Amino acid sequence: MSKVLLISTGGTITMVRDAKTQALVPADIETFKAYMPELFAGEMQVDIEAFTPLIDSSDINPDCWVKMARMVYDHYEEYDGFVILHGTDTMSYSASALSFMLENLSKPVVFTGSQLPVGVLRSDAKENLLTAIEISGAKDEEGNAIVPEVTIYFEDRLFRANRTTKRNAEHFSAFNSYNYPALAKAGVHITYQPHLVHYSDPEKPLILHTAFDCNVAVLKLFPGIQQPVVRALLRARGLKGVVLETFGAGNAPTDKWLYKELKTAVDNGIIIVNKTQCNTGSVEMGLYAVSLNLMKAGVLSGYDITTEALLTKMMLLLGETPEKAKELLGKELCGEMTVD
Numbered sequence: 316m317s318k319v320l321l322i323s324t325g326g327t328i329t330m331v332r333d334a335k336t337q338a339l340v341p342a343d344i345e346t347f348k349a350y351m352p353e354l355f356a357g358e359m360q361v362d363i364e365a366f367t368p369l370i371d372s373s374d375i376n377p378d379c380w381v382k383m384a385r386m387v388y389d390h391y392e393e394y395d396g397f398v399i400l401h402g403t404d405t406m407s408y409s410a411s412a413l414s415f416m417l418e419n420l421s422k423p424v425v426f427t428g429s430q431l432p433v434g435v436l437r438s439d440a441k442e443n444l445l446t447a448i449e450i451s452g453a454k455d456e457e458g459n460a461i462v463p464e465v466t467i468y469f470e471d472r473l474f475r476a477n478r479t480t481k482r483n484a485e486h487f488s489a490f491n492s493y494n495y496p497a498l499a500k501a502g503v504h505i506t507y508q509p510h511l512v513h514y515s516d517p518e519k520p521l522i523l524h525t526a527f528d529c530n531v532a533v534l535k536l537f538p539g540i541q542q543p544v545v546r547a548l549l550r551a552r553g554l555k556g557v558v559l560e561t562f563g564a565g566n567a568p569t570d571k572w573l574y575k576e577l578k579t580a581v582d583n584g585i586i587i588v589n590k591t592q593c594n595t596g597s598v599e600m601g602l603y604a605v606s607l608n609l610m611k612a613g614v615l616s617g618y619d620i621t622t623e624a625l626l627t628k629m630m631l632l633l634g635e636t637p638e639k640a641k642e643l644l645g646k647e648l649c650g651e652m653t654v655d
């Protein structure tokens with residue numbers, strides 16, 4: 316019998332309507348459990364740890380990531396797999412963060428949630444949660460975990476966590492992985508794609524990284540962007556890293572001032588990584604002349620990484636040292652990007 320630890324942080328899946336405001340708020344874990352008797356009637360042993368209070372994922376921050384990752388780390392030997400219940404709004408950030416925090420992970424950590432609260436008749440909560448539990452405890456014939464990495468299960472797809480983005484605020488299919496195929500599809504049967512899974516060496520011990528440096532920013536370019544805005548952001552006190560969201564294959568306006576602002580920032584030790592505004596495809600600096608200035612200024616390529624993965628990876632590496640961040644931001648660590 317597989318043993319799974321369910322870690323509940325909150326999110327819509329745990330919510331009820333507030334009598335006064337009519338807005339959705341997380342209930343407590345006992346209320347949630349009462350809606351989910353199936354959790355304790357299946358073929359797996361499911362134990363529960365919960366945040367107190369449960370929270371909306373808009374309130375998630377790096378301290379919460381440390382709390383979640385520590386729960387996995389502290390109980391790592393006791394369980395075959397882990398499921399993390401989380402609001403959908405920032406799930407891709409949290410799941411990406413944990414994929415970098417848990418180095419050498421060789422057990423499944425599956426994030427899930429729902430678009431409708433568990434108590435609503437048409438809710439997607441039960442299917443999402445019960446399938447996530449099944450996936451987190453699933454083993455092959457040799458008894459090895461089938462998907463021993465951090466993933467998101469939603470609607471009928473299992474995605475690598477650090478490849479996901481929340482794409483829809485209404486549909487049950489809330490997430491997508493634009494640049495990497497699904498690791499499993501769930502219908503009558505769950506069909507796994509083991510050749511797509513990232514495996515760590517099971518002989519290596521699990522290492523927990525917890526130091527985040529939040530002195531980072533996202534700078535989204537747009538036609539007509541003005542120098543004072545860019546300057547104010549790049550000269551913000553304490554800034555250490557920037558996700559530069561560019562056009563198409565990693566392109567930017569050729570205004571001299573933009574080049575100078577970026578170059579000055581890089582010369583001052585700020586790490587700038589180029590991430591395309593397109594969901595699908597990769598940064599290819601040098602393909603168009605309009606990206607040459609970025610290369611000259613010392614901007615690094617983010618290839619086909621998501622903003623969620625790039626930001627969390629940057630915060631975690633900067634938490635170690637800026638040198639480490641500079642060295643590893645352009646390298647693939649756990650399947651988060653395709654470096655050509």
Ligand code: ASP
Pocket residue numbers: 325326327328370371372373401402403404405428429430
């Ligand atoms: N606001 C909710 C949250 O992220 C949305 C959800 O869970 O779907 O916690």
